[in-house]
Amino acid sequence: MIDLKFPDGSVRPFDAGVTGRDVAASISKSLEKKALLIKLDGELLDLARPLERGGAIEIITRERPEALDTIRHDTAHVLAEAVQELFPDTQVTIGPNVEDGFYYDFARAEPFSLDDLPKIEARMRQIVDRDEAISREVWDRAEAIAHFDGIGETYKAQIIRGIPGDQAITVYRQGQWKDLCRGPHLPSTRHVGKAFKLTKLAGAYWRGDQANAQLQRIYGTAWASDADLAAYLTRIEEAEKRDHRKVGAAMDLFHFQEEGRGMIFWHPKGWTLYRTLQNYVRRRMEAEGYVEVKTPQVLDRALWERSGHWEKFHDDMFTCETPDGEVLAIKPMNCPGHVQIFNHGQRSYRELPIRMAEFDGLHRNESSGSMHGIIRVRGLSQDDGHIFCTEEQIEAESKAFVDLLRLVYADLKVELQSVKLALRPDKRFGTEEQWTIAEDTLERAANAAGVEVERIPNEGAFYGPKLEFHLRDAIGRTWQCGTLQLDYVLPERLDATYIGEDGAKHRPVMLHRAILGSLERFTGVLIEHYAGAFPLWLAPVQVVVATITSDADDYAATAAAALRKAGLRVEIDLRNEKVGYKVREHSLAKVPVIAVVGRREAEEDKVALRRLGSDGQQVLTLDEAVALLTIEATPPDLR
RNA sequence: GCCGCCUUAGCUCAGCCGGUAGAGCAUCGCAUUCGUAAUGCGGGGGUCGCGUGUUCGAGUCACGCAGGCGGCGCCA
Numbered sequence: 071m072i073d074l075k076f077p078d079g080s081v082r083p084f085d086a087g088v089t090g091r092d093v094a095a096s097i098s099k100s101l102e103k104k105a106l107l108i109k110l111d112g113e114l115l116d117l118a119r120p121l122e123r124g125g126a127i128e129i130i131t132r133e134r135p136e137a138l139d140t141i142r143h144d145t146a147h148v149l150a151e152a153v154q155e156l157f158p159d160t161q162v163t164i165g166p167n168v169e170d171g172f173y174y175d176f177a178r179a180e181p182f183s184l185d186d187l188p189k190i191e192a193r194m195r196q197i198v199d200r201d202e203a204i205s206r207e208v209w210d211r212a213e214a215i216a217h218f219d220g221i222g223e224t225y226k227a228q229i230i231r232g233i234p235g236d237q238a239i240t241v242y243r244q245g246q247w248k249d250l251c252r253g254p255h256l257p258s259t260r261h262v263g264k265a266f267k268l269t270k271l272a273g274a275y276w277r278g279d280q281a282n283a284q285l286q287r288i289y290g291t292a293w294a295s296d297a298d299l300a301a302y303l304t305r306i307e308e309a310e311k312r313d314h315r316k317v318g319a320a321m322d323l324f325h326f327q328e329e330g331r332g333m334i335f336w337h338p339k340g341w342t343l344y345r346t347l348q349n350y351v352r353r354r355m356e357a358e359g360y361v362e363v364k365t366p367q368v369l370d371r372a373l374w375e376r377s378g379h380w381e382k383f384h385d386d387m388f389t390c391e392t393p394d395g396e397v398l399a400i401k402p403m404n405c406p407g408h409v410q411i412f413n414h415g416q417r418s419y420r421e422l423p424i425r426m427a428e429f430d431g432l433h434r435n436e437s438s439g440s441m442h443g444i445i446r447v448r449g450l451s452q453d454d455g456h457i458f459c460t461e462e463q464i465e466a467e468s469k470a471f472v473d474l475l476r477l478v479y480a481d482l483k484v485e486l487q488s489v490k491l492a493l494r495p496d497k498r499f500g501t502e503e504q505w506t507i508a509e510d511t512l513e514r515a516a517n518a519a520g521v522e523v524e525r526i527p528n529e530g531a532f533y534g535p536k537l538e539f540h541l542r543d544a545i546g547r548t549w550q551c552g553t554l555q556l557d558y559v560l561p562e563r564l565d566a567t568y569i570g571e572d573g574a575k576h577r578p579v580m581l582h583r584a585i586l587g588s589l590e591r592f593t594g595v596l597i598e599h600y601a602g603a604f605p606l607w608l609a610p611v612q613v614v615v616a617t618i619t620s621d622a623d624d625y626a627a628t629a630a631a632a633l634r635k636a637g638l639r640v641e642i643d644l645r646n647e648k649v650g651y652k653v654r655e656h657s658l659a660k661v662p663v664i665a666v667v668g669r670r671e672a673e674e675d676k677v678a679l680r681r682l683g684s685d686g687q688q689v690l691t692l693d694e695a696v697a698l699l700t701i702e703a704t705p706p707d708l709r
Numbered sequence: 710g711c712c713g714c715c716u717u718a719g720c721u722c723a724g725c726c727g728g729u730a731g732a733g734c735a736u737c738g739c740a741u742u743c744g745u746a747a748u749g750c751g752g753g754g755g756u757c758g759c760g761u762g763u764u765c766g767a768g769u770c771a772c773g774c775a776g777g778c779g780g781c782g783c784c785a
Contacts, residue, residue, distance in 0.1 A: 273712025
């Protein structure tokens with residue numbers, strides 16, 4: 071006998087080997103019908119799985135979030151079954167869940183076409199209608215390998231070879247079809263339901279390695295109900311409207327053209343936004359003791375060889391050659407330049423830490439497939455900084471940086487998606503001991519600043535581990551923005567030294583850090599975050615003074631001049647159009663404040679303020695309006 | 710870089726089985742002076758991404774290239 075404890079606290083005895091379905095049936099007929107899975111001591115299990123031990127049990131029905139994960143994974147299995155029925159020459163590989171859905175990777179000589187998706191979906195619905203029972207089998211490892219190799223499923227055989235020896239090899243069968251899978255699964259394909267949709271096709275490398283074969287990936291989304299699916303599709307559609315490329319074009323912020331792939335042409339409004347952001351972060355940094363420098367755009371290849379960048383990145387660097395045969399590289403980053411300034415003259419321990427900042431342009435020959443609007447570009451600049459310090463200063467400097475970053479993100483009202491600690495990569499410089507110290511120090515500093523990190527192996531820079539601060543774009547993709555990197559390597563390779571208290575030469579440590587990261591990328595993320603409707607202090611155009619009739623033209627000019635004198639970014643709209651037309655146009659252009667002036671306002675020295683997103687108006691005297699808007703338009707660090 | 714898809718007016722998009730290009734918005738002109746999300750009328754605007762081929766004839770079909778989009782890979 072085993073004891074099962076139910077969520078209401080009651081404990082009941084059952085025979086060992088009882089299944090979740092039996093347990094549900096013992097409660098009610100309807101629960102047996104609705105049950106999809108059970109959870110035993112936190113572990114999800116198939117409804118038909120015999121229970122050999124007792125514990126806390128929950129019956130999982132369709133409405134539960136745990137069920138959704140299983141529905142998605144089962145949808146992936148139904149997808150795989152449909153694909154193998156329709157395209158028998160296809161091998162299955164893996165099909166995990168992702169946010170809002172799933173994918174399945176297939177190995178097939180001929181790629182799928184977009185036209186195949188509706189056919190596959192139709193077959194998937196048939197499989198759901200067939201209501202194939204899903205059952206779990208435990209296989210012998212050697213037999214399983216031989217079996218999958220024998221039927222030409224070489225990827226599956228390879229996966230089994232990689233499964234640790236103490237783990238059971240489980241195969242799930244649904245109808246004629248079967249797949250190696252850990253489970254759990256729904257009782258039958260009917261429970262998958264039809265609230266799914268195949269969304270996109272993509273190529274993906276086997277095991278994420280470019281050296282391996284490229285598989286055909288089919289992405290899909292699946293939900294517990296049609297209403298949830300419809301809501302999801304609407305949400306995605308809405309989110310796509312926030313795309314910074316669309317908003318940027320609509321607001322006339324920037325453009326690209328073929329001759330400058332990955333190179334931004336910033337228009338006046340976009341550049342105003344960019345400079346406003348840059349000036350803000352520059353002030354925040356100056357207040358923290360940073361000193362700003364400017365280093366050359368083009369430097370001899372020899373310097374990049376010494377720093378180690380040439381070896382790892384020369385294909386990704388733009389280079390040029392003089393008629394004399396000198397090979398120069400356009401700088402992809404500022405670090406070696408900053409070390410040159412540090413190295414100029416003799417440094418004392420008394421000067422440390424030196425916090426050196428630079429906002430100069432950088433160029434990287436990013437591969438064609440990696441460019442993405444203004445978020446990933448070839449020409450960029452960072453709110454870059456390098457802190458030269460002693461080992462003892464690392465932790466305090468790191469914590470101060472994380473604090474500063476959090477302050478800036480709070481000012482900008484962006485939310486961190488995740489903070490990752492990128493650990494030592496295969497290709498690296500420096501000793502194991504240095505890496506261990508560096509990794510642990512970064513984690514401690516982050517924790518001290520109240521930030522939990524997720525350790526990710528193999529993702530660090532060649533010279534040191536990185537803290538990565540990730541933000542989300544409109545449709546949920548995440549992008550690394552801020553970063554903090556601890557580096558023992560470059561000071562050594564570029565021979566940076568300072569004179570210590572003991573009169574001897576010492577090696578400083580370098581902290582590479584950026585709060586926003588690429589200003590271009592951050593601007594892109596901000597555009598999507600605000601959908602172009604920026605807070606007053608960031609908005610490229612803060613106020614439009616719009617007239618109702620030409621009687622008010624002179625007064626509008628007076629009002630605009632007064633607002634401009636107070637430092638506001640003001641446009642004036644004297645066009646011979648109805649005020650409704652003007653309001654609509656400037657609202658669509660996301661101008662935060664429209665100051666409407668008609669004959670009445672002109673006579674009384676007033677303005678009628680209309681805020682973006684509200685249809686009321688606030689009638690103030692011109693002086694009051696100037697005072698109010700000036701306060702509102704003050705950047706957060708100057709308040 | 711790899712896989713798939715897309716590319717027609719400034720923008721968003723129509724254009725069937727190959728027969729010589731269309732709408733809305735924007736722009737320009739005229740009228741209108743109208744109090745908070747589109748005033749009316751009229752005009753101009755296109756080597757249909759680029760190239761080659763098939764054809765009597767190509768926006769439409771084929772091939773190549775470029776750029777873009779989605780994903781993978783890469784990201785100092």
